[in-house]
Amino acid sequence: MTLNPETVGPxxxxxxxxxxxxxxxVIGQLLRNPQGAICLAYLALVVLVALFAPLLAPEGPNVxxxxxxxxxxxxxxxxxxxxxxxxxxxxxxxxxxxQTVLAVLIVVVxxxxxxxxxxxxxxxxxxxxxxxxxxxxxxxxSLPGIVLLIALYxxxxxxxxxxxxxxxVLIAPTYYRLVRSIVLGVRNELYVxxxxxxxxxxxxxxxxxxxxxxxxxxxxxxxFIMAAAxxxxxxxxxxxxxxxxxxxxxxxxxISFNGIYNNAWAVLWPALVISLTILTLxxxxxxxxxxxxxxxxxxxxxxxxxxxxxxSAPRREKVEPVTGPVTAGSSGDVVLSVRDLRVxxxxxxxxxxxxxxxxxxxxxxxxxxxxVGESGSGKSxxxxxxxxxxxxxxxxxxxxxxxxxxxxxxxxxxxxxxxGRRIGYIPQEPMSNLDPSxxxxxxxxxxxxxxxxxxxxEARSRLVELLVRVGITDPDRVMRLYPHEISGGxxxxxxxxGAVASDPDxxxxxxxxxxxxxxxxxxxxxxxxxxxxxxxxxxxLVTHNLGVVADLCDTVSVMKDGHIVERAGVEAxxxxxxxxxxxxLLSSSRRVELMEI
Amino acid sequence: xxxxxxxxxxxxxAVLLVVTFVTFSLMxxxxxxxxxxxxxxxxxxxxxxxxxVELGLDQPLLVQYxxxxxxxxxxxxxxxxxxxxxxxxxxxxxxxxxxxxxxVTLLLTAVLSVILGVTAAVRxxxxxxxxxxxxxxxxxxxxxxxxxxxxxxxxxxxxVFPATGYVSPDVSFPGWVASLVLPVTALxxxxxxxxxxxxxxxxxxxLGRDFVRTLRARGINERYVVFRHVLRNSAAPGxxxxxxxxxxxxxxxxxxxQVFALPGxxxxxxxxxxxxxxxxxxxxxxxxxxxxxxxxxxGDLAITILNPKARTR
Numbered sequence: 001m002t003l004n005p006e007t008v009g010p011x012x013x014x015x016x017x018x019x020x021x022x023x024x025x026v027i028g029q030l031l032r033n034p035q036g037a038i039c040l041a042y043l044a045l046v047v048l049v050a051l052f053a054p055l056l057a058p059e060g061p062n063v064x065x066x067x068x069x070x071x072x073x074x075x076x077x078x079x080x081x082x083x084x085x086x087x088x089x090x091x092x093x094x095x096x097x098x099q100t101v102l103a104v105l106i107v108v109v110x111x112x113x114x115x116x117x118x119x120x121x122x123x124x125x126x127x128x129x130x131x132x133x134x135x136x137x138x139x140x141x142s143l144p145g146i147v148l149l150i151a152l153y154x155x156x157x158x159x160x161x162x163x164x165x166x167x168x169v170l171i172a173p174t175y176y177r178l179v180r181s182i183v184l185g186v187r188n189e190l191y192v193x194x195x196x197x198x199x200x201x202x203x204x205x206x207x208x209x210x211x212x213x214x215x216x217x218x219x220x221x222x223x224f225i226m227a228a229a230x231x232x233x234x235x236x237x238x239x240x241x242x243x244x245x246x247x248x249x250x251x252x253x254x255i256s257f258n259g260i261y262n263n264a265w266a267v268l269w270p271a272l273v274i275s276l277t278i279l280t281l282x283x284x285x286x287x288x289x290x291x292x293x294x295x296x297x298x299x300x301x302x303x304x305x306x307x308x309x310x311x312s313a314p315r316r317e318k319v320e321p322v323t324g325p326v327t328a329g330s331s332g333d334v335v336l337s338v339r340d341l342r343v344x345x346x347x348x349x350x351x352x353x354x355x356x357x358x359x360x361x362x363x364x365x366x367x368x369x370x371x372v373g374e375s376g377s378g379k380s381x382x383x384x385x386x387x388x389x390x391x392x393x394x395x396x397x398x399x400x401x402x403x404x405x406x407x408x409x410x411x412x413x414x415x416x417x418x419x420g421r422r423i424g425y426i427p428q429e430p431m432s433n434l435d436p437s438x439x440x441x442x443x444x445x446x447x448x449x450x451x452x453x454x455x456x457x458e459a460r461s462r463l464v465e466l467l468v469r470v471g472i473t474d475p476d477r478v479m480r481l482y483p484h485e486i487s488g489g490x491x492x493x494x495x496x497x498g499a500v501a502s503d504p505d506x507x508x509x510x511x512x513x514x515x516x517x518x519x520x521x522x523x524x525x526x527x528x529x530x531x532x533x534x535x536x537x538x539x540x541l542v543t544h545n546l547g548v549v550a551d552l553c554d555t556v557s558v559m560k561d562g563h564i565v566e567r568a569g570v571e572a573x574x575x576x577x578x579x580x581x582x583x584x585l586l587s588s589s590r591r592v593e594l595m596e597i
Numbered sequence: 598x599x600x601x602x603x604x605x606x607x608x609x610x611a612v613l614l615v616v617t618f619v620t621f622s623l624m625x626x627x628x629x630x631x632x633x634x635x636x637x638x639x640x641x642x643x644x645x646x647x648x649x650v651e652l653g654l655d656q657p658l659l660v661q662y663x664x665x666x667x668x669x670x671x672x673x674x675x676x677x678x679x680x681x682x683x684x685x686x687x688x689x690x691x692x693x694x695x696x697x698x699x700x701v702t703l704l705l706t707a708v709l710s711v712i713l714g715v716t717a718a719v720r721x722x723x724x725x726x727x728x729x730x731x732x733x734x735x736x737x738x739x740x741x742x743x744x745x746x747x748x749x750x751x752x753x754x755x756x757v758f759p760a761t762g763y764v765s766p767d768v769s770f771p772g773w774v775a776s777l778v779l780p781v782t783a784l785x786x787x788x789x790x791x792x793x794x795x796x797x798x799x800x801x802x803x804l805g806r807d808f809v810r811t812l813r814a815r816g817i818n819e820r821y822v823v824f825r826h827v828l829r830n831s832a833a834p835g836x837x838x839x840x841x842x843x844x845x846x847x848x849x850x851x852x853x854x855q856v857f858a859l860p861g862x863x864x865x866x867x868x869x870x871x872x873x874x875x876x877x878x879x880x881x882x883x884x885x886x887x888x889x890x891x892x893x894x895x896g897d898l899a900i901t902i903l904n905p906k907a908r909t910r
Contacts, residue, residue, distance in 0.1 A: 139612050142893060144848035147866065147885045148620070154870040154878045155624050157634075231739045238741055239855055239867050257745055257856070264749060271742045279737035286733070302722045387814050391805070392721075420816020427814075432807040437829045437905060447815040482905040498815060508814075 026219065029291045036287035039280045046277060050097040061095035061247035062087060070263040080269050083252070084259040089269055095247040096270075100230055100277070103164045107229035108222060110168025115175025116218060120210065122176070123183025130180070137173040145170040149236055158243045160233065167232050171225060178221055179214050186213045216292035223285035227278045234274045249274050306395060309352050313344055313397050318358035321557070322578045324568025335506050335538045336386060336423075337362045341399035343381045343390065352395060356381045357562045359399075361540075363506065368532055368539040370549040370570070372585070373559030379542045382559075383508050386540065387425055388415040403506075420451045424499030426528075428511040430491035434483035441479025444498050451502035463501060470497045470527060489520035496524070500531055506538045513548060525552055546589040550574060558582045601907070605897050609890040617669075620882050621662050624875045628654030634873035635678045652678065669883060675876040677869075684880040687865065692884060694763055695861035697773075698853065699846040702781050706788040706842055711835070713789065714796025718804065719823055728793060735790020741852035744783035748856060751779060761858035780857045784849050792842045799834040803827045833900045840896035847885055 030036035049056060068075065068082030075081055080089040122130040148170065149163050156162050186209060236242055237250025244251070249270050256266035318340075343356040356378040363369045371379045384390045386401050388408065400407045403422060408415040427433040435443055441463075448459045467475035470493040483491060492512065499507055512528065513521040529552055532539050541553060549556055549570065556573045558566040558581065566579040577583045625631070632648035633640060640648075649655050653664075668675060674684035717725040752760035758779050764772035803809065804827055812822050851863030858864070862881050869877035901907045 139615060142612060142844070142889055143616065144844055144851075144885060144889070146848040146851050147863075147882055150851070150866045150870045151620055151624065151878050151882050154873050154875055155627070155630075157873075227737065235739060235741060235852055239852065240871065241867065253742075253745075260745075260749065260753065264753070267745060267749070271745060275738045275742055278739065279734070282733055282737045302726075384810075389810050389814050416816070416818070419814060425811060425814035427807060427811050429807060433811040435808045435812065435826050435830065437903075438826070443812075446821075447812070447817060450818070450821070451816045484906050495811070498811075502816070 026288075026292065030284075030287060033287050033291055035283055036291065039284035039287060042276075042280045043284070046097055047101055049094055050101040053094050053098055057088075057091035057094045059091065061092045062245070063091070070259065070266070072263075073265050081263070081265050083255055083266050084262065085255075089252070089256075089266055092247040092252050093249065093269060093273055096249040096252055096273075099160065099246060099248040100233060103160065103233035104226050104229045106161060106164040107168040107171065107232075108225060110165050111172040111175055111225060112218070112222070114169060115172035116179050116214070118172070119176040119179025120183060120214075123180040124187060124210065133176065137176055140170055141173050143170075146232070146235065149232070150239070150241065153236075153241045158241065160236065160242050160246075160248070163236055163241075164229065164233060167229065171228060174225065175218065175221060178217055182214045182217060183210050186210050220285055220288045220292060223281050223288055227281035227285070230274065230278050230281070309344075309346055310395050310397055313342075313352035313354060313395070315342070315398075316354050316357045316562075319563040319565060321360075321564045321567045324566070324572035324576070324578060334362050334364050335404065336540075337400075337402045338382065338386065339400045339402065341382060341385055341401070342397035343378070343385060344395045344397050345393055346395065352397070354397060355562050356385075359562075359564050361557060361564070363538045363540055365505070365538050366532070366536050367555060368529075368541055368553045370553035370556040371540060371542045371559060372544060372546065372549055372556060374544060374585075377559040378562040379544075379559050380510055383510050383540060383542045385409075386508055387419055387423055388412070389419075389425070420447065420504075421502055422505050424502065424504040424507045426492075426496055426499045426507060426509040426512045429515045430488050430495055431483060431515075433495055434491055436483050438482075439479065440481055440483065440486070440494055444479065444494065444501065447498050448501045463497065466497050466501055467494070470494075470500075471523065472497075489516055489524070492516060492520075492524055493527070496527065496531070500535070500537075503535070504537070506540070507532075508540045508542075510542045511544070512541070514543070514545070521548075528552065546586065558585065602894075602898060602901060605894060609894060613886055613890060616886055617666070617879075617883060618662060621665060621879065622658055624879060625654065625658060625661055628652075631678075631873060631875055665879070674880040674883065677877050678874050679872060684876050687877060688862065688880050688884055691860060691862045691865045691881075694859055695847075695850050695854070695863060696888075697766075698777065698780055698784070698850050698859065698861060699843065701777060702784045702788060702846055703839065703843055705781065705785055706792050706846075707839055709785070709789045710793035710796050710838075713793040715800050715823070715828070717793070718797045718800035725797075728797065732790045732794040735786050738787075739852070740783055740787050740849045741856055743786050744780070744853055744856040747779045747783050763857075763859045763861075776859075780853045780859060783856070784846055784853055787849065788842050788846060791845070792838050795838045796831070796835055799831045799838070800827060802834070803830045806830070832903050836896050836899050836903075840892050843892045844889055847888065 027040075030040060064086040065078075065082065065088070066086045068078050068088065069086040070084055071078050071082040071086075073079065073081045078088045078090070080093070083089055083092070118133050122133050145167060149166060152163060152166055233248065234250035234253065237248040238254045238257075240254060242248050242251050253267065253270035253274065256263070256270060260267050338359060338361040341356055341359045341361075342354060344352040344354040347353045359378075359382060361369070361371075361382065371382065373379050381390065381394070384394075385396060385399075386408075390396070396409060399409065401409050403418050406414060408418055434440070441460075444463050445456065445459055448454075448463060449456070452459075454462075463479070464475040467478065472478050472490065472493055478486065478490070478494070486494070492515075496512075507528075509528065513524050516524060525548060528539070528541075531537060541548070543549060553570050556566075556568060556570055557564045558573070558579065560581050566573070566577065566582045568578075573582065574586070577586055628649045629645055631654060632645045632652065635652075636644055636648055653661065656664075665675065672685055674688070676683055677687065713728055717728040748760050751757045759776055760779075762776060764776045766773040804823075809822060809827060812826055813819070850861060851867065853859070854861040854864040855867060862884060866878055866881040869881070
């Protein structure tokens with residue numbers, strides 16, 4: 001699949017999610033994030049308590065005081081009460097934190113050593129090592145770890161360190177998969193290639209670039225692994241497979257749970273400590289991914305927030321296009337006009353990044369209007385706006401889309417009624433624009449009947465006729481096929497058929513030939529021209545290809561950075577471009593043509 | 598299509614052999630240790646030696662594994678070291694309990710997480726935020742702690758449901774339902790939290806695909822786009838989520854059976870492990886792996902059937 005930045009949405013227009021590694025220290029950034037700061041403070045407390053347990057509870061976890069048997073909280077000397085053997089619960093929890101911290105350390109060390117190393121090696125050298133580790137990973141990940149830990153207990157008896165080391169092995173695949181996929185991505189990127197050419201040794205390349213790229217995801221993952229480690233340590237101890245003499249949060253919980261009828265309070269404390277610590281680590285992981293990779297989290301903005309964003313977005317200065325003479329053929333009545341259209345996307349820091357700055361556009365009956373510009377200049381955003389099919393994060397900041405004088409943006413019902421019925425859409429990438437799970441006939445039939453209610457047989461015969469018209473010789477067979485069974489050129493013909501079938505007044509075509517072979521491109525352009533002429537269709541043709549413009553369009557609007565900078569008839573644009581940018585665009589495209597010859 | 602399924606099957610069998618062999622060799626490598634554990638700390642070395650021979654632990658590891666494997670294929674998983682009961686018959690009463698627990702939970706998880714995940718993805722807004730919140734809580738609080746809370750509130754404080762025990766549906770259907778309500782709920786919360794979250798991202802993924810935009814542009818109404826096209830194309834990742842959930846439930850059931858004293862496989866494994874009843878533990882490991890592999894195979898089969906590319910080939 002080709003990834004045209006204009007079709008992927010906000011990342012493209014708002015600048016790619018920054019692959020630059022973090023520059024400031026992670027801790028520093030976390031402390032500025034309230035959620036992160038609170039989590040870090042809590043975890044620091046747990047670690048300090050574990051370290052200083054001998055000072056905080058000098059008598060150790062196992063001193064019994066018969067008076068404190070099943071004592072409720074706030075009993076003098078026993079702030080959290082006592083357990084069924086008269087041991088102080090607070091003291092036991094303090095000592096228990098040592099085992100928790102130790103367990104987490106073992107799991108993290110084992111799984112990072114195994115998983116990250118294997119992931120780096122497999123991602124960088126691939127080959128047989130990757131195959132073997134891949135199989136082992138699949139095996140490990142298809143097993144419920146706890147069952148194996150239980151089996152281990154039968155072998156070693158209560159040995160929580162060994163159990164945690166095994167759990168480290170069992171969970172290492174999550175690091176392996178993460179690191180491997182990142183390394184594979186980075187490996188193919190330019191800078192590693194460049195480093196290779198320069199002649200750095202493999203190890204230096206890994207050290208410099210790849211480790212830097214995997215750093216943030218590994219840190220985030222570690223937070224979640226730590227949470228899992230605490231859960232499993234507590235769980236194993238709770239099952240009674242821990243060291244019965246030692247104090248572990250899980251063991252404390254198990255003992256208290258067995259006495260829940262006598263002293264329910266004793267259950268609360270260990271349950272609370274375990275849950276809170278795991279929760280903190282999960283929240284820390286989320287905070288970390290906010291700080292380290294802000295683009296990775298949910299992008300759905302609530303309707304209220306959207307309204308606020310639209311209202312607060314500052315207006316960027318509008319550039320009036322230089323207009324030249326318009327070709328005679330395009331003097332019919334205006335079908336669609338766009339007025340003062342502004343489109344933006346929410347940014348990570350709570351602002352709006354405006355990508356289309358107050359654009360005006362008129363399309364007349366029978367006119368093919370080219371919208372040209374570089375990738376990211378905002379062409380597709382305008383095309384999508386006219387159909388109300390912008391990505392869901394997109395914000396229409398202002399403007400009107402008038403179809404025969406009625407504003408479609410103002411009334412979503414009106415937009416729905418126009419879409420597919422009066423305005424048809426031809427996409428760029430034919431294969432990804434057909435639903436892979438349904439047959440061609442199914443999709444065409446439903447689309448047509450949604451737009452124009454009619455009997456199935458009538459719809460069918462109309463489509464068969466039209467499929468022949470767009471150049472498909474055996475329509476009945478093609479309608480029974482799934483999208484993966486036809487070629488890209490054929491798929492584009494099917495999509496054109498789908499757009500034209502409901503007899504629209506206007507077609508919005510978004511780079512309709514970019515993804516096709518050169519020979520097929522010419523045929524599809526010819527088809528579009530003929531259809532436009534036969535049916536008196538108006539057409540907005542989005543393209544970056546000036547050859548297509550010269551071939552097909554009557555009028556041209558040149559876009560740059562979200563503004564239409566020049567508009568004129570096609571002859572005028574090519575013979576006497578007024579804007580420096582248009583001249584530049586023309587000369588660079590001529591250079592490309594020369595190079596291709 | 599059949600080729601890839603057969604490949605999967607062969608792969609599954611390989612996994613089965615590898616895992617059982619590794620577990621087996623770990624457990625049986627130390628024959629004297631096992632005999633010692635069975636006899637207790639006070640056993641003389643002669644007694645231990647005699648026990649090793651009696652249990653057949655003196656034979657080469659490969660011979661022991663081969664005997665165990667050939668037996669296992671015929672449904673004979675050996676005898677318990679303690680009671681002399683056959684492992685297969687011990688498992689026969691335990692497996693249905695565990696299966697009842699996880700299958701009921703899985704079905705409910707599927708229904709609830711599809712509803713929640715799809716709503717959150719399509720609607721966004723507060724539904725989405727509530728789901729995110731539940732997802733964090735549900736994944737953070739371990740199932741056994743949720744179970745304890747449920748026991749305390751709904752069985753001890755206000756005794757609505759039984760705190761422990763299992764009633765077979767043959768004995769009393771309402772009793773069976775009542776005995777499963779709390780265990781299933783305890784497992785369900787974590788499972789739904791995880792699965793709904795992943796359904797949500799699967800649906801968001803599909804919603805962002807090009808053909809959805811084209812369908813909308815063709816004037817097809819949103820409800821139809823979501824219910825027919827988006828759901829259909831999210832089904833394969835959804836099934837993967839469910840088979841992973843099943844795996845998680847098998848692990849979670851071990852804890853839940855412990856809290857609610859359900860006589861299932863997990864409880865059997867824990868009590869057998871505590872007394873080093875190795876053949877019993879080995880039997881539960883085997884059954885667990887077989888369940889996992891069957892579920893994975895069924896998942897692959899369903900995904901293959903759903904995928905026109907694989908089907909029409």
